[in-house]
Amino acid sequence: MSCMKRLCHETRSHDRLRRTLAVCLRLSRRLLLKMSEERDAAALSGSAQTEGEEDLFVSAMESPEAARLSAEDISPSSNGPKAEPMLLDDDPDDLFAEATEEVSLDSPERQPILSDGPSPVITPVTPVMISSRADVFDRSPDQDEDEEENRDTFDIQISVSDPEKVGDGMNAYMVYKVLTKTSLSIFSRDEVCVKRRFSDFLGLHSKLASKYMHMGYIVPPAPEKSIVGMTKVKVGKEDLSSVEFVEKRRSALERYLLRTVKHPALLKDPDVLQFLESSELPRAVSTQALSGAGILRMVNKAADAVNKMTIKMNESDAWFEEKQQQFENLDVQLRKLHASVESLVCHRKELSVNTASFAKSAAMLGNSEDHTALSRALSQLAEVEEKIDQLHQDQACADFYLISELLGDYVRLITAVKGVFDQRMKTWAKCQDAQVMLQRKREAEAKLQHANKPDKLQQAKDEIREWEGKVQQGERDFEQISKNIRREVGRFEKDRVKDFRVVIIKYLESLVHTQQQMIKYWEAFLPEAKAIA
Amino acid sequence: MTSISEDIDLNNDASLVIDIPDALCERDKVKFTVHTKTTLSSFQKPEYSVQRQHEDFIWLHDTIVETEEYAGLIIPPAPPKPDFEGPREKMHKLGEGESSMTKEEYAKMKQELEKTVQVHEVFLQRLSSHPMFRKDRNFQIFLEYDQDLTVRRKNAKEMFGGFFKNMVKSADEVLISGVKEVDEFFEQEKNFLLDYSSKIKDATAKAEKMTRSHKNVADDYNHISGALNNTAADNNTAFKKHLEKCAEVFEKLRKVEDRMASDQELKLTELLRYYTRDIQAAKDLLYRRARALADYENSNKALDKARLKGKDVAQAEENQKQCLQKFDKLSESGKKELTSFKARRVVAFRKNLIEMTELEIKHAKNSVSLLQGSIEILKSN
Numbered sequence: 001m002s003c004m005k006r007l008c009h010e011t012r013s014h015d016r017l018r019r020t021l022a023v024c025l026r027l028s029r030r031l032l033l034k035m036s037e038e039r040d041a042a043a044l045s046g047s048a049q050t051e052g053e054e055d056l057f058v059s060a061m062e063s064p065e066a067a068r069l070s071a072e073d074i075s076p077s078s079n080g081p082k083a084e085p086m087l088l089d090d091d092p093d094d095l096f097a098e099a100t101e102e103v104s105l106d107s108p109e110r111q112p113i114l115s116d117g118p119s120p121v122i123t124p125v126t127p128v129m130i131s132s133r134a135d136v137f138d139r140s141p142d143q144d145e146d147e148e149e150n151r152d153t154f155d156i157q158i159s160v161s162d163p164e165k166v167g168d169g170m171n172a173y174m175v176y177k178v179l180t181k182t183s184l185s186i187f188s189r190d191e192v193c194v195k196r197r198f199s200d201f202l203g204l205h206s207k208l209a210s211k212y213m214h215m216g217y218i219v220p221p222a223p224e225k226s227i228v229g230m231t232k233v234k235v236g237k238e239d240l241s242s243v244e245f246v247e248k249r250r251s252a253l254e255r256y257l258l259r260t261v262k263h264p265a266l267l268k269d270p271d272v273l274q275f276l277e278s279s280e281l282p283r284a285v286s287t288q289a290l291s292g293a294g295i296l297r298m299v300n301k302a303a304d305a306v307n308k309m310t311i312k313m314n315e316s317d318a319w320f321e322e323k324q325q326q327f328e329n330l331d332v333q334l335r336k337l338h339a340s341v342e343s344l345v346c347h348r349k350e351l352s353v354n355t356a357s358f359a360k361s362a363a364m365l366g367n368s369e370d371h372t373a374l375s376r377a378l379s380q381l382a383e384v385e386e387k388i389d390q391l392h393q394d395q396a397c398a399d400f401y402l403i404s405e406l407l408g409d410y411v412r413l414i415t416a417v418k419g420v421f422d423q424r425m426k427t428w429a430k431c432q433d434a435q436v437m438l439q440r441k442r443e444a445e446a447k448l449q450h451a452n453k454p455d456k457l458q459q460a461k462d463e464i465r466e467w468e469g470k471v472q473q474g475e476r477d478f479e480q481i482s483k484n485i486r487r488e489v490g491r492f493e494k495d496r497v498k499d500f501r502v503v504i505i506k507y508l509e510s511l512v513h514t515q516q517q518m519i520k521y522w523e524a525f526l527p528e529a530k531a532i533a
Numbered sequence: 534m535t536s537i538s539e540d541i542d543l544n545n546d547a548s549l550v551i552d553i554p555d556a557l558c559e560r561d562k563v564k565f566t567v568h569t570k571t572t573l574s575s576f577q578k579p580e581y582s583v584q585r586q587h588e589d590f591i592w593l594h595d596t597i598v599e600t601e602e603y604a605g606l607i608i609p610p611a612p613p614k615p616d617f618e619g620p621r622e623k624m625h626k627l628g629e630g631e632s633s634m635t636k637e638e639y640a641k642m643k644q645e646l647e648k649t650v651q652v653h654e655v656f657l658q659r660l661s662s663h664p665m666f667r668k669d670r671n672f673q674i675f676l677e678y679d680q681d682l683t684v685r686r687k688n689a690k691e692m693f694g695g696f697f698k699n700m701v702k703s704a705d706e707v708l709i710s711g712v713k714e715v716d717e718f719f720e721q722e723k724n725f726l727l728d729y730s731s732k733i734k735d736a737t738a739k740a741e742k743m744t745r746s747h748k749n750v751a752d753d754y755n756h757i758s759g760a761l762n763n764t765a766a767d768n769n770t771a772f773k774k775h776l777e778k779c780a781e782v783f784e785k786l787r788k789v790e791d792r793m794a795s796d797q798e799l800k801l802t803e804l805l806r807y808y809t810r811d812i813q814a815a816k817d818l819l820y821r822r823a824r825a826l827a828d829y830e831n832s833n834k835a836l837d838k839a840r841l842k843g844k845d846v847a848q849a850e851e852n853q854k855q856c857l858q859k860f861d862k863l864s865e866s867g868k869k870e871l872t873s874f875k876a877r878r879v880v881a882f883r884k885n886l887i888e889m890t891e892l893e894i895k896h897a898k899n900s901v902s903l904l905q906g907s908i909e910i911l912k913s914n
Binding site: 326329330333334336337340341343344347348350351354355357358360361362364365367368369370371373374377378381497500501504505508509511512515516518519522523525526529530532 | 721725728729732733735736738739740742743745746747749750752753754756757759760761763764767771772775776779782786875878879882883886887890891893894897898900901904905907908911912914
């Protein structure tokens with residue numbers, strides 16, 4: 001907070017901004033804390049999903065492979081991974097809208113691909129991997145019951161504050177203070193304060209996504225990168241737009257963390273705990289767009305897009321079809337609503353500027369007026385308009401932080417939700433492919449029955465057993481992911497409704513406040529107008 | 534809707550009462566119905582109702598401007614041309630059986646119509662309340678003549694005469710400021726008017742921008758309301774009602790905001806616009822007086838020359854006497870006009886500022902009760 005104040009002080013010409021930001025900080029923080037308080041969420045009692053001592057790197061090692069898993073296994077039925085780089089050359093932007101990743105022209109503030117971090121390498125699939133995850137899957141029924149019982153004891157507050165610039169020039173970056181206050185037992189202390197930079201948040205999200213998305217969990221998306229915004233900050237421009245940018249980002253990071261810990265499974269995740277508690281965090285190298293990991297991400301997104309087009313799923317469950325359609329519609333509607341609110345923010349800012357400009361002009365007119373009483377009244381009018389201009393500014397801030405940013409978050413969340421449905425499709429496809437494979441192996445074995453090659457026959461029988469296992473696993477996975485998605489969607493819808501209800505009321509209250517202030521100002525002016533004689 | 538005109542002592546005098554009870558917006562013209570009630574003997578009938586177009590008003594204004602007799606008076610400024618660009622296109626399309634107007638476009642057109650009626654009405658009422666203008670022959674024709682005035686208007690000479698005069702006038706600021714003023718009253722007025730006119734022009738422009746932004750915000754509320762309704766359509770029952778209620782709130786907010794913006798426009802922006810034009814009319818008076826002074830000084834020089842040469846002295850003396858008379862007359866009447874102008878301006882500002890403030894308070898209070906009521910409903914759901 002003090003660093004923010006310092007930034008504000010240095011922008012001497014921006015008294016208004018200082019005031020406005022102070023209001024917004026209070027508003028946004030109060031709102032977010034209230035939102036997390038009012039929401040019921042799964043509480044956590046003892047049962048941590050993963051033993052706390054689990055080595056970060058082991059779990060991190062698992063995750064890139066998990067992600068690669070899907071790309072590899074789809075290979076029989078579509079263009080293999082080798083084909084993707086070629087597709088990338090063919091202007092991926094057109095075919096694969098989802099495959100574009102925002103290129104961050106962040107300076108090489110870190111060396112690309114440190115060896116101490118998780119190295120994203122395509123490793124061959126091993127059955128062992130699948131079964132270990134199966135354990136995790138199987139534990140979820142218990143989790144359900146826990147959630148139901150312990151809803152009322154969710155108690156965690158997170159704030160992101162005090163953005164501080166570290167370093168100079170293009171190597172500079174912002175560091176934020178992350179303060180966690182909680183009474184939950186999985187945390188080692190009641191109150192923890194750590195310093196994190198933006199790529200740390202991205203790294204956290206990347207890990208969580210690769211761990212949980214394929215299970216059908218809706219992982220809250222991280223805030224977006226911004227080349228322009230960050231460049232201005234690095235270059236040292238402490239002007240209005242870069243201060244606003246930092247505040248916008250700080251607020252987005254805070255909302256991101258709150259949403260992440262609201263998720264009962266994610267809250268217990270060791271990566272999340274480490275992020276919130278550990279004073280040193282291994283640098284998340286793989287978040288850079290042009291790093292090896294970044295390119296791999298793009299490749300995989302392209303693969304996903306291709307797969308989406310080629311998989312024709314026989315939907316046996318009408319619920320999923322219905323929900324997918326609903327989310328498609330919701331996506332369109334939210335985007336429209338978001339656009340309208342953004343327009344409102346823009347116009348209200350304009351109104352504020354124009355009111356200030358009119359105020360100055362009215363003051364000049366008052367000076368020029370030779371009738372004394374009228375002159376005084378005009379000067380008073382100018383003062384009123386100036387105060388009203390400030391009101392408009394504050395309201396525009398509320399428009400933005402309360403509604404516009406929330407809608408933006410939800411637009412991104414819906415993308416995550418759609419992603420989870422896609423994961424289910426992929427799981428289904430995998431299951432199908434396994435069945436096809438099994439069929440082939442059986443046919444091969446049948447053929448070998450008549451040939452006289454006992455070794456090969458044995459091998460064929462082994463393979464059949466292997467693929468029978470895979471088919472079973474695939475069916476289990478599919479069932480599990482379907483179950484998870486149902487639960488996640490239910491949770492998402494509940495939260496969405498609650499969020500909107502809370503926010504709308506807060507927003508209307510902000511409008512009430514603005515109007516009441518206006519009444520005050522105009523009522524003070526009225527006698528001045530009447531005094532013109 | 535109270536008009537700017539009520540501050541002027543119009544219609545106090547029942548002997549000549551004028552109003553524009555309605556206006557018709559046709560394809561690309563506005564037809565005003567000018568209604569007159571009079572007890573004056575100079576009129577043939579006690580009541581008239583005629584159709585006039587904007588160009589008729591301009592013709593009337595220009596003939597008055599060019600009347601030498603009125604040189605010492607502040608000529609009421611001509612009403613600006615009705616601005617229906619957007620709505621006009623729509624009207625055109627309507628005529629051709631194409632699209633229909635949305636509620637918003639219709640409301641905007643109505644607002645524009647309100648404004649233009651007000652400003653044309655005030656122009657006539659200024660004339661009718663002035664002891665000299667009300668007796669003007671052309672004014673009477675304007676009010677009485679039950680046929681189209683187009684033929685009279687089409688007199689090209691008159692039109693061009695007016696245009697030429699406007700061109701010359703722009704050099705006047707130099708003339709006015711260059712005049713060596715002996716009379717302290719006029720010296721003060723000159724300084725005041727020159728400065729004030731630029732300030733009020735600026736204030737008008739800024740007020741216009743502010744009002745436009747305000748209307749944009751109201752429009753956004755409208756779009757948000759629509760978007761919320763769309764989202765509601767797809768939702769389950771409980772949340773759907775909630776969203777529909779929110780959409781309703783924004784729709785109502787929009788109406789209030791729109792009303793706030795138009796009232797601000799009518800009371801503040803229109804007031805400033807009007808007085809920008811009126812200040813210009815006062816400056817025109819100063820110009821005419823300065824011209825007369827220049828003429829007088831020239832006639833003095835000519836007289837001296839004539840006396841030197843010993844030729845045409847009587848003529849020069851006569852000329853000089855007339856110039857002096859004219860100048861004195863202009864100064865005397867000018868002083869009266871400018872003094873009453875100031876009084877009128879102060880009264881108008883006072884009235885409009887009070888009315889605007891009261892309306893803003895009223896609308897804000899409406900907003901608050903609407904919002905608080907909605908918050909209660911939304912909370913209880």
